[in-house]
Amino acid sequence: MGGFIHILLVIAIVVVLIQVIQGRRRS
Numbered sequence: 001m002g003g004f005i006h007i008l009l010v011i012a013i014v015v016v017l018i019q020v021i022q023g024r025r026r027s
Helices: 002-026
Strands: none
Touching: none
16 A cells, blocks of 8 residues: 555646646746
8 A cells, every 4th residue: 555655646746746837837
């Protein structure tokens, strides 16, 4: 389960980074 949780954390971080990049491009 630890590995599964780690994968979820990585995916969450990637999603946040993508949103931040898109926000900077828009602004």
